[in-house]
C-alpha cells in the first residue's frame with residue numbers, strides 16, 4: 001500500500017511559525033512520501049527484473065532509508081506540535097523519567113537545545129531505549145545517520161535550515177524557543 005502524506009494544516013497559525021514557512025515545509029514533507037513510494041516501486045520492479053546485482057539497485061537501496069526517514073521524521077515532528085502547545089505534566093511518567101535521567105526537566109531541555117545548536121543539518125530526537133529504560137537526546141545527521149535501533153522516538157525537532165530560515169534567518173536558537181512553545185506534550189507523553 002502506498003504511503004500517503006498526512007495533512008498537518010491544523011498547525012497553520014502556530015505562533016512563531018509563519019504560514020508560508022509551514023506550507024513550504026508541508027510541501028517538502030509530501031515530497032518525501034512521494035519519493036518513498038517511487039523508490040519502493042522501483043526497487044520492487046528491479047528485483048522482479050533480476051537487476052539486484054546492478055549499481056543502480058544498490059544506490060536506490062542505499063537511498064531508501066533517507067527518503068523513508070525524511071517522511072517519518074516529519075510526521076513525528078509535526079505530530080508533536082500543536083497550535084499553542086500543551087504542557088508537560090510534572091507528575092507524568094515521562095517527566096519523572098526525564099528527571100531521573102537528566103537531573104531535572106530543565107537540565108534535559110538545556111541539553112536538547114544544545115544538541116539543536118550543533119552545526120549541520122538534521123534532527124534532534126529524544127529517544128527512549130525501552131530495553132534499558134534509558135533516554136537519550138540524539139543527533140540525527142540528515143535523515144538517516146544516528147538512529148538508535150529499536151528505541152522509540154519520543155520528541156522530534158527538525159533543524160534543517162528549511163525549518164526556520166524563512167522566519168528566523170540564522171537565529172536557530174529563536175526557532176528552537178518557538179518550537180518549545182509549540183510542543184504538544186500530550187502527544188509526546190503518549191509516545192513514551
Ligand SMILES: [Fe+2]
Nearest residue numbers: 158160162163
Ligand atoms: Fe524538514
